[in-house]
Amino acid sequence: MSKITTKNLNLWYGSFHALKDVNLSFYEKKITAIIGPSGCGKSTLLRVFNRMNDLVEGVKVEGDVLIDNEPICGTGVCDLVKLRKKVGMVFQRPNPFPLSVYENIVFGLRVHDLAVKKDYDKIVYESLNSVLLWDDLKDRLRKSALSLSLEQKQRLCIARTIAVKPDIVLMDEPCSALDPQATARIEELMRELKNSYTIVIVTHNMQQAARVSEDTGFMLLGELIEFARTEDIFTRPQDKRTEDYITGRYG
Amino acid sequence: MRIRLFKEFIIEKLIFLSGIASILFVILIFVFLLKEGLSFFKEINLFKFISGKHWYPISEPEQFGILPMILGSLLVTLGAIIFAVPLSIGAAFYISEVAPGKIKDILKAGIEMLAAIPSVVLGFIGMITLVPLVKNVLHLPTGLTAFSGSIMLGLMSMPTIISISEDAINAVPKSYKEGALALGATRWQAMYRVTIYAALPGIIAASMLGIGRVIGETMAVMMITGNAAVIPHTFFQPVRTLTATIAAEMGETVYGSMHYYSLFAIGIILFIITFIINITADMVLHRKHK
The missing domain is CATH 1.20.5 (Single alpha-helices involved in coiled-coils or other helix-helix interfaces)
Known part of the structure; x- marks a missing residue:
């Protein structure tokens, strides 16, 4: 079933046309990768789904974005808080807050008033456990999250995101700051999380897209050139530009 | 070559x-x-000097007790902190996080102007506006009180606290705020749950520097606080500060007398107090960079 759908999505930063008539559907409980060279609009596209582009001055969006067949910002004022509870995001550079590990996880719970205080411990355990951090950090819950390793920080950010039980997790090049071993372990984690969440990952690492995703979209200069099952994109690209990109002729 | x-x-x-x-x-x-x-x-024994309750430097026998002035300085400073620190932090957050571009520029220019006003002018303005106001509104026998001094000194310390706090808030990585917003926090929640923690060392250092300025300030307090060297029991009575004592009496002392030297001794005490405050501020700022 289609989880996210866009119809004739256009986006401008001032006069720069960053997304051009993007039409696509992401499917539930799958990993969809968006690949393309730097500046092709893949991060911009990702940030449309949780409206993070709103922070940029002079941004203009046209067209429809549907999540569960409902427009994310239908009539009237957009309820960003509700949207972002449903659509979590993991960033390129791990960005744990300068608070304790524990406070990082319960941040979303406090913000959304999701649970009573006595359930916090349980949720912290579950969240850390599902990103395989519990054993490492169970004795360091009160320590600052800034003292963790890069990989642990990124795992913590994922744990923090899933603590509020979103439907969709957006990942903006989540491994680009990590070494290959850590990358492999985060990818393993993504495959596990797929059972519970719809994951959209933006990456400029084609091998990563090939390894973890079921569907892949290829973007170039703001256009969605091709969108298909990952193995088809990488073995039988329909468009010449896709073929040139995945064979490394540019990018 | x-x-x-x-x-x-x-x-x-x-x-x-x-x-x-x-x-x-x-x-x-x-x-x-x-x-x-x-x-x-x-x-004169140092302990007696600090704990003595009476300041009669030219009576017979003379008494050198600066406790009333130490308490006066502390009281005025404390009041200034309570008044200025929250206001300044609020202003810093408004300027760096909320205010649109143009208002930001105007506010920053305004704060610089506030910093540029000579303290004697502020003291004068306080004397003819704030002091009668305090007297009439609070029905006090005189408006020359620690309270009036605190408000005036608070005003004077605000530019320091605001501009350094604002730098600290600006230096908070954008990614913290983005992360908080992406989790569904409102702008306000992102500010008070995340940004303020990241900026805290800078804000504390800013407040300490503001306090340093308040303790060392002389002219305005001398004009506004009433200069009575008695131990204060409330905020709403005249006090005398260490700085005002030196400034007011230096011109009248006999060179080389005990009174003359006692003013330098007060200077040493003041120097030590501001030194401790500056060192503390420095340490807090440095911890942030580690």
């Missing part, structure tokens, strides 16, 4: 001199203070 080398040598030495000038001046000032003040402590 030789001329060029000579030039380099001269320039290098000149820059070196400018570099150590500030520390040299501090050392000279301290040495001078010690030289003039220490002979005082040969006659």
Whole structure:
């Protein structure tokens, strides 16, 4: 079933046309990768789904974005808080807050008033456990999250995101700051999380897209050139530009 | 070739001199203070000086107790902190996180203007506006009180606290705020749940520097606080600060008298207080960079 759908999505930063008539559907409980060279609009596209582009001055969006067949910002004022509870995001550079590990996880719970205080411990355990951090950090819950390793920080950010039980997790090049071993372990984690969440990952690492995703979209200069099952994109690209990109002729 | 080398040598030495000038001046000032003040402590015990309740420097027998002035300074400073710190932090957050571009520029210019007003002018304005107001609104026998002094000094410390806090808030990585917003926090929640923690060392240091300025301020407090060297029991009575004592009495002392030296001894105490505050601020700022 289609989880996210866009119809004739256009986006401008001032006069720069960053997304051009993007039409696509992401499917539930799958990993969809968006690949393309730097500046092709893949991060911009990702940030449309949780409206993070709103922070940029002079941004203009046209067209429809549907999540569960409902427009994310239908009539009237957009309820960003509700949207972002449903659509979590993991960033390129791990960005744990300068608070304790524990406070990082319960941040979303406090913000959304999701649970009573006595359930916090349980949720912290579950969240850390599902990103395989519990054993490492169970004795360091009160320590600052800034003292963790890069990989642990990124795992913590994922744990923090899933603590509020979103439907969709957006990942903006989540491994680009990590070494290959850590990358492999985060990818393993993504495959596990797929059972519970719809994951959209933006990456400029084609091998990563090939390894973890079921569907892949290829973007170039703001256009969605091709969108298909990952193995088809990488073995039988329909468009010449896709073929040139995945064979490394540019990018 | 030789001329060029000579030039380099001269320039290098000149820059070196400018570099150590500030520390040299501090050392000279301290040495001078010690030289003039220490002979005082040969006659009067330091503990007695600090804890004495009466300041009668020219009566017979003379009494040198600066406890009323220490308490006066602390009271005025405390009041100024309570008034200025929350207001300044709020202003810093407004300027760096909320205000649109144009208002931001106007506010920043306004704060610089506030910093540029000479303290004697602020003291004068306080004397003819704030003091009668305090007197009439609170039905006090006089408006020359610690409370009035605190408000005026708070105003004077605000530019320091605001601009340094604002720098600290601006230096908070954008990714923290983005992360908080992406989790569904509102702008306000992102501010008070995340940004303020990241900026806290800078904000604390800013407040400490503001406090340093308040403790050392003389002219305005002298004009507004009433200058009664008695131990204050409430905020709403006249007090005298350490600085005002030196400024008011230095002109009337006999050179070389005990009274003369006692003022230098007060200077030493003040120097030590501000030194401790600055060191603390420095340590807090440094911890942030580690």
